[in-house]
Amino acid sequence: MRARSAIVASGLVCELREVVLRDKPAALLDASPKATVPVLVEPDGTVIEQSLDIMLWALRQNDPDAWLPSSVGKVSAMNRLITDCDESFKFHLDRYKYPQRYGNVDRQVHRGHAALWLHELDAVLTRRSFLCGEKFTMADAAIAPFVRQFAHTDLDWFDIQRWPALRTWLLRWTQSTLFDGIMKKYPPWMEGQTPVLFPG
Structure with a gap:
């Protein structure tokens, strides 16, 4: 919820892969052995594994509502x-x-x-x-x-x-x-499926 909030606030769009933690896909384990969510994988392969770090990653790129303090x-x-x-x-x-x-x-x-x-x-x-x-x-x-x-x-x-x-x-x-936007339900991601964009 934290990570999704900041992505929405930043105006960025990412590919979303919904994960059921009791049935973790191999792609999650490959990206992040800690195997918890959220995990963000940048296009260059950089992995960000903590929700606060994902929030900062998004808001430092674009922060139209000034979520980050100025002082x-x-x-x-x-x-x-x-x-x-x-x-x-x-x-x-x-x-x-x-x-x-x-x-x-x-x-x-x-x-x-x-x-x-x-x-x-x-x-x-x-x-x-x-x-x-x-x-x-x-x-x-x-x-x-x-x-x-x-x-x-x-x-x-x-x-x-x-x-x-x-x-x-x-x-x-x-x-x-x-x-409402961050609470939308998505079906679990499956290898080979059509990418789901968030927000979408």
Whole structure:
């Protein structure tokens, strides 16, 4: 979702190969032995394996909506938010959502730790419309998918939390044309098929 968001925002077009991870095609393993998605292969064969790196790759080529901050201070603030999300929040999100994968840890404990960070986000969003100001940027696109995962793990519980600004922010994203575009379903890629272009 992160990588697709940035590609849409940049106005670039790529060939999309939808992968079912339980049935990984050889082409994925050849391109990236880590065998997780997303993976981007440039025309010269360069492989980019991390979603944030793909976002930066796209936006550094073309950034018509100024998703990348223009000042050092805003870059630092954006990077701090994304790092907090990817390191601490996602650690607890994974264990809240999939406790069985981590030795049946106490998912409620991890939900509580993750919720502390969401309280902080709600406070930020009480002061402004988006995470880094009054417009949607890379920080929002990078963090919203994980907040959505957290919310949908137990939506009834999420909806009664005192996070009005956070819920408004998340709802604005999930009702956007950008969200509709990145959530479109594609059939699994097969060797020899007609290329599928994204966005398309």
